[in-house]
Amino acid sequence: MLIILFLSLLVSSVVGTxxxxxxxxxxxxxxxxxxxxxxxxxxxxxxxxxxxxxYQELVAAAKRVDSVSFAIVTExxxxxxxxxxSGTITLFRKADNHQENLSFDDAKKVETDGLVNFITINEVRxxxxxxxxxxxxxxNSEVKVHLLLFANRESKEYxxxxxxxxxxxxxxTSKLLFVLINGAVKSNSRSLGYFGLKxxxxxxxxxxxxxxxxxxxxxxxxxxxxxxxxxxxxxxxGELKEVPQAGVEPKTEL
Numbered sequence: 001m002l003i004i005l006f007l008s009l010l011v012s013s014v015v016g017t018x019x020x021x022x023x024x025x026x027x028x029x030x031x032x033x034x035x036x037x038x039x040x041x042x043x044x045x046x047x048x049x050x051x052x053x054x055y056q057e058l059v060a061a062a063k064r065v066d067s068v069s070f071a072i073v074t075e076x077x078x079x080x081x082x083x084x085x086s087g088t089i090t091l092f093r094k095a096d097n098h099q100e101n102l103s104f105d106d107a108k109k110v111e112t113d114g115l116v117n118f119i120t121i122n123e124v125r126x127x128x129x130x131x132x133x134x135x136x137x138x139x140n141s142e143v144k145v146h147l148l149l150f151a152n153r154e155s156k157e158y159x160x161x162x163x164x165x166x167x168x169x170x171x172x173t174s175k176l177l178f179v180l181i182n183g184a185v186k187s188n189s190r191s192l193g194y195f196g197l198k199x200x201x202x203x204x205x206x207x208x209x210x211x212x213x214x215x216x217x218x219x220x221x222x223x224x225x226x227x228x229x230x231x232x233x234x235x236x237x238g239e240l241k242e243v244p245q246a247g248v249e250p251k252t253e254l
Contacts, residue, residue, distance in 0.1 A: 022050070023059060024071040029081045035071055036092045040125045045072040046079050046088045053087055054110040061115040068119060089115060091122045096143040097174050098124075126169035127162060127178040130188065138177060144210030145176045147232055149223075150192060151203040152184040157223075161203055164225055172232055176207075196247030206246060207235055217246040 023045065026032045036042055043065075045058045055072070062070040068091075079085060087104040100122045104110060122137040127149070130138070138146070149165050151158050162180060169178040181188050183199040192198060195206050195217060205218040205228055218231045234240050 023062060026071050026073045026078070027075060029078050032073060032078060032081075035069070039069050040095065041067075041091065041093045041123050042069045042071070043089065043091050043119055045070070046082070046084050046090060047072050047074065048076075048087070049074050054089065054104050054115075057110045057112045057115055058089060060112040061119065064112070064116050065119050065123075068123065089118070091119060093122070093124050094173060095124050095126050095128070095169070095177055096141050098141065124177065127166040127180055129180045129182065130191070131185075132187075138179060139210070141177060143174060143177050145235065146208045146210070147172070147176045147178045147228070148191075148195075148206040148208060149178070149180050149203065150183050150195070150197060150201075150206065151180070152199060153182045154184055155203065157203060161223055164223075165228065168225055168229060168232075171229070175236060176232055194247055205231065207231065207240070209235070214241070215246045216240050216243055 024035075026035055026044070032044065035044070043058075043062075045052075045055065047053075047055050047058075049055070058070065058072075062068075073079065076085075079088075082090065082099065084090070084101070089102040089104075091100045091102075092098070093100075100118075102115070102118050120133055122140075124134070124137045124141060128134050128138060147165070147169075149161060151161055165178050165180075169176075172178075181191050183192055183197075183202045189199070192201075195204075195215060197204055197206075197217075203223060204220070205223055206215060207218075208215045216235075218227060221227070
């Protein structure tokens, strides 16, 4: 009896391990769309199956990037709905309605580190903390306008302001990217200086237009949802172009 119980537990353990190492399968486009809609950022492997080139590396990457949900699609009819015809790892994100593809066509070797790097670089969210890694994904986005929250992580208002702007960001999907810049990080002093700010001036909200290389600061005062929302709308209406830029000294006659 004890032997039977031991074997039963052993089999259960093996089944559990196999289940933990497998990624969810999405069988049709409806399931894919529901999965994409379930989170700000998701990763889907469009692969023929668990024996496919890159599958094990994708599973390993999923274990290392626990902030993102992963799945696979093996039905090639579904691949076509996303303009894919060969093995591809795709990251979908809501902040700019973007689909970032990593094709295995020309890759002789797929490495877990490379997949993790691909995901972390492109993991742009409704509000993304700026650093050397996320900067690549932010500036590669087709959305070139950034709403910037400059705040010191250690400050009392940091978490509340971050949550406030994260809740506002979905209203500006594909129009603006919301970016958090921690003023307490020494490497971010250049970003602050670009807006004429120092760490002691924070928190402040700014807006940067990458297409025109123009920048503005929300006037000093309490950072409320309504003020930030109107600041963003003012830019979209073209009204900020008449407002003096941040960090620019006014010209004076000699």
